[in-house]
Amino acid sequence: MDVLIVVATAGEAGNLRDLPARVTVSGVGPVAAALATQRALQEAPARLVVSAGIAGAYPASGLTPGDLAVSSHVIQADLGAWDGDDWLSLEALGLSVLPDGPGGATFPAWDGAEVLARRSGAAFGPMLTLSSVTGSLERARQLEARYPGALTEGMEGAGVSHAARLAGVPALELRGVSNAVGPRDRSAWRIPEALRATRRGLETLLNGSSGGGWGAGAP
Numbered sequence: 001m002d003v004l005i006v007v008a009t010a011g012e013a014g015n016l017r018d019l020p021a022r023v024t025v026s027g028v029g030p031v032a033a034a035l036a037t038q039r040a041l042q043e044a045p046a047r048l049v050v051s052a053g054i055a056g057a058y059p060a061s062g063l064t065p066g067d068l069a070v071s072s073h074v075i076q077a078d079l080g081a082w083d084g085d086d087w088l089s090l091e092a093l094g095l096s097v098l099p100d101g102p103g104g105a106t107f108p109a110w111d112g113a114e115v116l117a118r119r120s121g122a123a124f125g126p127m128l129t130l131s132s133v134t135g136s137l138e139r140a141r142q143l144e145a146r147y148p149g150a151l152t153e154g155m156e157g158a159g160v161s162h163a164a165r166l167a168g169v170p171a172l173e174l175r176g177v178s179n180a181v182g183p184r185d186r187s188a189w190r191i192p193e194a195l196r197a198t199r200r201g202l203e204t205l206l207n208g209s210s211g212g213g214w215g216a217g218a219p
């Protein structure tokens with residue numbers, strides 16, 4: 001399988017180097033992730049792009065550190081406008097990140113993502129991308145209200161999805177949970193557990209063809 005895995009940091013790449021896929025380290029944030037994905041796809045084609053790494057889990061998701069999440073959609077959640085205290089999404093503004101398309105800042109995931117989630121024991125749902133880490137419960141709940149069912153928060157998924165979409169390559173986000181989204185408490189982050197979960201999901205993906213393949217969405 002011809003898979004490009006994009007992670008933000010060298011630490012996240014460290015335990016993935018032996019997997020049968022190309023791993024690119026983008027740097028942190030959606031712009032860095034988009035540029036790195038674009039460059040990697042120009043250097044060599046891929047049939048599937050994965051934004052992988054660690055993530056925070058929103059309170060209502062029920063996810064805890066060491067759990068795994070796979071995207072149904074990837075959403076750039078901080079693109080929009082404030083009208084006083086009211087938030088207007090790109091959709092509400094009639095705008096899109098894609099010059100030719102509807103969809104605001106939402107990127108549907110690869111067709112095989114739901115099967116992958118089932119096989120790897122991952123939660124399956126929307127995964128949010130923001131340019132800054134949420135630091136309060138109030139803000140976490142606002143984001144959950146705005147994006148019902150949101151599982152996780154990261155800083156690269158939408159950038160990776162955007163670049164993949166422009167290149168005509170399917171994409172998904174796959175992240176191990178390192179922390180709860182909410183008040184900043186670095187001592188509660190469980191990065192090794194999150195990295196193990198991420199690796200488990202990627203192994204399931206990369207071994208997929210030996211388990212009956214991915215059906216119509218096969219990369």
Ligand SMILES: O=C(O)c1cccc(C(=O)CC[C@H]2O[C@@H](n3cnc4c(=O)[nH]cnc43)[C@H](O)[C@@H]2O)c1
Nearest residue numbers: 008028054055056132133134153154155156181186
């Ligand atoms: O607050 C700190 O001191 C701090 C120190 C080192 C790293 C961080 C990060 O926030 C890492 C961001 C990095 O990891 C992903 N990530 C993980 N959890 C979250 C989250 O709750 N919200 C947003 N991003 C998260 C993200 O994709 C970045 O690549 C903080």
